[in-house]
Amino acid sequence: MNAHYRLKFLTGLTLLFLIAGCAGGRTAYNRGLLAEVTQNYEAAMSEYKTALENAPGNTEYRLKYEQARFAAAFDHFEKGRRALDSGNLDTAKAEFTRTLEIDATHELARQELARVNATLQARAQQLPEPVIDFVQLREANRVDPAFQSQLEPTVSGPIDIRMNQDSRVAFETLAELAGLNVIFDPDFRGATIPIELTNVNIYEALDILALQTRTFWMPINKTTILVSPDNQTKRRDYEQHILKTIYLTNSVSATEITEAITALRTLLNMRFIAQSTTMNAIIVRDTADRIAIAEKIIEDIDKSKPEVVVEATVLEVDRNTLRDLGILPPAGTNFTFASPGATAPAAGQSASNSIGLRDLDAINSGNFTTNISPAVATFLSTSSTTRLVQNPRVRATDGKLAQIRIGSRVPVPSGSFQPAFVGATGTPVIQFQYVDIGVNLDITPKVLLNREVSMTVLVQVQALAGDRNAGGVSLPVFTNRSIQHEIRLTEGETNVLGGIITDTEAVSITGIPGLKDLPILRHLFSQERKTRDETEIIIMLTPHIVRMPNISAVNLRGLNIGTEVNTRLRTAQPEAAVQPAPAAQTAAPAAAAQAVPSAPASATLTFLPSSAVLGPAPTVMNLGIEGSNVSSVDVTLAFDPASLGISEITDGGFLSRDGQVVAVVQRIDSDNGTIMVSIERPPGAPPISGAGNLLSITVRPGSRKGESVLRVTEVRVRDARQVSQAGGTTEVRVSVP
Numbered sequence: 226m227n228a229h230y231r232l233k234f235l236t237g238l239t240l241l242f243l244i245a246g247c248a249g250g251r252t253a254y255n256r257g258l259l260a261e262v263t264q265n266y267e268a269a270m271s272e273y274k275t276a277l278e279n280a281p282g283n284t285e286y287r288l289k290y291e292q293a294r295f296a297a298a299f300d301h302f303e304k305g306r307r308a309l310d311s312g313n314l315d316t317a318k319a320e321f322t323r324t325l326e327i328d329a330t331h332e333l334a335r336q337e338l339a340r341v342n343a344t345l346q347a348r349a350q351q352l353p354e355p356v357i358d359f360v361q362l363r364e365a366n367r368v369d370p371a372f373q374s375q376l377e378p379t380v381s382g383p384i385d386i387r388m389n390q391d392s393r394v395a396f397e398t399l400a401e402l403a404g405l406n407v408i409f410d411p412d413f414r415g416a417t418i419p420i421e422l423t424n425v426n427i428y429e430a431l432d433i434l435a436l437q438t439r440t441f442w443m444p445i446n447k448t449t450i451l452v453s454p455d456n457q458t459k460r461r462d463y464e465q466h467i468l469k470t471i472y473l474t475n476s477v478s479a480t481e482i483t484e485a486i487t488a489l490r491t492l493l494n495m496r497f498i499a500q501s502t503t504m505n506a507i508i509v510r511d512t513a514d515r516i517a518i519a520e521k522i523i524e525d526i527d528k529s530k531p532e533v534v535v536e537a538t539v540l541e542v543d544r545n546t547l548r549d550l551g552i553l554p555p556a557g558t559n560f561t562f563a564s565p566g567a568t569a570p571a572a573g574q575s576a577s578n579s580i581g582l583r584d585l586d587a588i589n590s591g592n593f594t595t596n597i598s599p600a601v602a603t604f605l606s607t608s609s610t611t612r613l614v615q616n617p618r619v620r621a622t623d624g625k626l627a628q629i630r631i632g633s634r635v636p637v638p639s640g641s642f643q644p645a646f647v648g649a650t651g652t653p654v655i656q657f658q659y660v661d662i663g664v665n666l667d668i669t670p671k672v673l674l675n676r677e678v679s680m681t682v683l684v685q686v687q688a689l690a691g692d693r694n695a696g697g698v699s700l701p702v703f704t705n706r707s708i709q710h711e712i713r714l715t716e717g718e719t720n721v722l723g724g725i726i727t728d729t730e731a732v733s734i735t736g737i738p739g740l741k742d743l744p745i746l747r748h749l750f751s752q753e754r755k756t757r758d759e760t761e762i763i764i765m766l767t768p769h770i771v772r773m774p775n776i777s778a779v780n781l782r783g784l785n786i787g788t789e790v791n792t793r794l795r796t797a798q799p800e801a802a803v804q805p806a807p808a809a810q811t812a813a814p815a816a817a818a819q820a821v822p823s824a825p826a827s828a829t830l831t832f833l834p835s836s837a838v839l840g841p842a843p844t845v846m847n848l849g850i851e852g853s854n855v856s857s858v859d860v861t862l863a864f865d866p867a868s869l870g871i872s873e874i875t876d877g878g879f880l881s882r883d884g885q886v887v888a889v890v891q892r893i894d895s896d897n898g899t900i901m902v903s904i905e906r907p908p909g910a911p912p913i914s915g916a917g918n919l920l921s922i923t924v925r926p927g928s929r930k931g932e933s934v935l936r937v938t939e940v941r942v943r944d945a946r947q948v949s950q951a952g953g954t955t956e957v958r959v960s961v962p
Contacts, residue, residue: 253279254286257293266297270327298328305337317341367520368467370513370794372428375444379404383424384890390907391415392438396452397908398888399434401947403427410453410463413440441791455791466497469516472506475529482507485526489519493792514794518786528774531623531672538616538765539664539686547607548755554737555598564592603752617664620771623672632663635689635701662687662703670768674776676716678768683709686762706762719767729758826912826944828852830860830919830937832957839926839961843872846957848937850879850919854912854944857905858919858952861939866898868933868961870925874902877918885910905943912945926961933959 257272273290280286305320321338324331340355347354380403388395393415400407418437422430431450435442441455443463453459476482482500486507489495497510509519564580580588621627636657667683685707692699714720736751743750787793833847850858858880864871874891881887891902902920906913924935940952 251276254289257289261289261293261296264300266293266300267327269293270297294327298324298331298334301327302331302334302337305334309337309341314341314345318345363472368469368513368516370517372444375447376405376450377447378427380427383426383892384422384430385424385892386420386422386430386888386890388421388888389417389419389886391417392434392440394907395420395434396431396442398905399427399430400450401908402888402890402903402905404448406449408445408449408451410451410459412454412459413452414454457790460791464512466510467513467516468508468510469520470501470504470506470508471520471523472504473523473527474505475527477505485523488522488526492522493518495519512792514786515792517794518784518792521784525780528776529772531770531774532620532772533623533670533672533678534618534620534769534771535627535668535670535680536616536618536767536769537629537666537668537684538763538767539666539684540763540765541686542761544757544759545608546757548753549603549606550753552600552602552750552752554600554750558598559596561594561596601752617666619666619668621668621670623670625669627668627670629666630661630663632661632665632687634659634661635703636660637701638698660687660703662689668766672770672773674773676770676773677713678716678770679711679713680766680768681711682766683707684764708764712766714766714768716768716770719765721763721765729756731756825948826852826854826856826942826950828855828858828940828942828952830940830952830955832935832955833918834957836958837924837960839869839924839959841926843923843925846922846924846935847877847918848920848922849877849916851916852942852952853914855880855914855942856910856912856945856947857903857943859939859941859943859949860900860902860904860920860937862900862902862922862935863938864898864900864935865929865933866895866927867929868927868931869935869959870895870927871900872923872925874900874923875921876904877920879915879917879919880904880906880913882913882917883911910945924959930961933961935959 253272253276257269257276260266260269260272270290270293273286273293277283277286277290301320301324305317305324308314308316308320318338318341321334321341324334325338328334343355384402386399388398390398393409393413395418396407396409416438418434420434420437422433425433431442435452435455439455440452441460442450442452443465445451451463453463473482473485476485479500479502482502482505486498486500489498489507489509493511493515495509495511495515499508500506501508507523509516511519617629617631619627619629637660639656639658663686665683665685665687669681671679673679685705687706688704690702690704693702694700712720733754734751735754784794829851831849831851833849837844837846848860871893874889874893876887876889885906887904887906889902889904891900893900904920922935927933934956936956937954940954941949942952943949
């Protein structure tokens with residue numbers, strides 16, 4: 226007996242716990258619903274989780290928990306994105322971390338968190354921050370085909386060059402001037418050419434020299450260039466290719482990507498190009514110049530598509546009037562004959578009108594009856610107006626068809642015969658086609674850059690107009706009012722596409738023949754019915770542009786891309802900062818090889834005369850030199866630009882006394898009052914020793930009167946082995962009366 230009570234007690238206790246658990250789960254579930262209404266998704270997720278723990282098998286609890294978990298993760302992710310856009314990296318890191326704690330499968334949150342951690346680490350180590358935004362990342366990784374990014378010459382700023390040498394020697398001289406190595410293709414053949422350039426940089430000088438000699442040059446590394454004859458074979462042998470994946474951000478269909486590829490093939494004659502529809506990208510392999518041009522073309526055409534919201538107003542007004550006036554006379558008279566002695570017919574039976582021959586004498590007026598219809602006087606006038614307004618709106622992308630269907634679809638049967646064997650009758654087959662009735666609007670907009678919209682429009686208003694029997698089959702009849710044309714509107718302009726007016730008037734007169742045509746009395750002997758149905762449909766369209774392509778001045782600017790054979794991106798490069806290094810120089814007559822002395826070069830400079838008084842005309846002053854084993858000299862001069870002006874610097878004759886043609890490279894900065902000059906004998910020519918005039922300087926007076934100084938601030942003398950030594954400085958006093 227005790228065991229029996231103990232079992233009942235345990236059973237009751239278990240039921241009590243189950244009921245309490247269900248009650249607790251329902252309470253937590255209700256709290257979760259309330260938190261979800263207030264958009265506190267994380268609290269809702271916690272309450273749903275509690276409810277699910279109390280009732281693990283409850284499918285409703287599990288569904289709400291998963292929904293709340295997704296919403297909570299998405300909410301934290303959006304907060305992290307907003308914090309990242311505003312530059313608050315710490316908050317963004319916390320939000321992305323919490324997103325992954327809620328939903329460990331949120332891959333985008335993992336990517337964003339990795340980028341934020343990389344940026345924070347770069348800031349802590351004071352390193353350049355990684356680019357996070359895709360647009361900035363794309364700009365930072367553009368292909369730069371400029372030689373300025375591939376070479377490190379020792380000369381910067383404009384130089385002047387005068388030479389009449391063999392082209393090989395000219396390239397060697399320019400390379401030596403810039404501190405570069407130069408190698409030649411085995412098929413390179415030199416020829417004597419004159420070259421005289423003013424105010425050019427080293428890259429322009431090499432380009433012009435290559436143009437004159439029908440060659441091309443290209444960097445091999447930071448300090449070496451290659452010179453080769455310019456033809457397709459040599460370019461294929463030497464021009465380096467780059468493999469680049471260009472991602473598109475707005476072209477979303479395979480057709481648009483194919484159009485971009487066609488443009489690149491047509492304009493740049495690219496052979497190695499492929500598309501990746503899955504990644505929405507184009508993969509190209511070509512020279513750096515062509516890749517850079519391709520990036521520019523893609524940037525110009527890969528713009529967001531314009532979008533327009535078209536507001537359509539369809540107004541239909543039906544006006545119906547009816548006038549029924551007059552006295553309708555009896556339409557006819559009925560005579561009935563009854564046989565003599567016949568009894569009254571029973572209900573539903575007709576009277577007998579047959580009579581025997583012996584009863585003919587019994588016929589009298591009582592056997593005949595007549596029935597005259599009543600005359601009806603009608604005085605009725607009715608009118609009705611029906612107004613139907615449809616105001617649909619549709620957002621359409623440029624060049625894409627947008628459709629609006631307002632109404633219903635009516636099935637229309639159509640028949641055909643299924644083919645049968647010869648001699649047999651085909652089996653009829655009935656098919657149904659659905660016809661849209663109501664308002665049907667088809668719009669294909671084209672948004673123009675002047676904020677006008679060209680639209681191809683088809684507007685149809687269809688309605689049922691009863692049925693018609695065709696071959697024993699009842700078919701529906703439709704009314705159809707449609708307009709199809711192409712229009713061009715400015716943004717916000719409302720245009721009435723068409724006012725379709727249908728006016729139907731019908732008059733019918735019923736009465737006694739002859740009397741119904743009397744001018745005045747006809748209303749006493751006839752009835753006139755006059756109906757008028759008027760239907761008017763007005764269709765108006767108003768376009769509103771909601772998106773335009775972001776076309777900037779960079780997209781409108783043309784590119785100088787070289788010739789048809791030599792495609793090269795030529796863009797204006799910012800002038801490099803002028804360094805206080807010796808100016809460039811160029812010279813190079815090929816001379817017979819002679820023994821190079823082992824003694825180092827040395828020189829002393831002196832102005833001749835030691836002082837000068839400037840007149841109104843320019844004055845030539847000589848910079849004298851006394852030295853030994855001199856092959857080239859770099860001189861830096863300084864002057865007051867307000868007192869003096871330097872017009873020209875030429876060879877004084879010391880380094881060209883043996884007939885060798887020297888190269889003079891100069892840079893005159895009149896604004897800052899500095900001059901850098903390099904004068905050099907040709908490579909292989911023996912050095913010069915002795916005394917003479919190194920340079921001839923043409924000086925003119927400035928605006929400031931009084932004494933001024935023209936000073937040599939730095940001198941570097943080099944021997945035939947290009948070993949340099951510092952020389953002594955000097956100055957000259959110049960009076961400006």
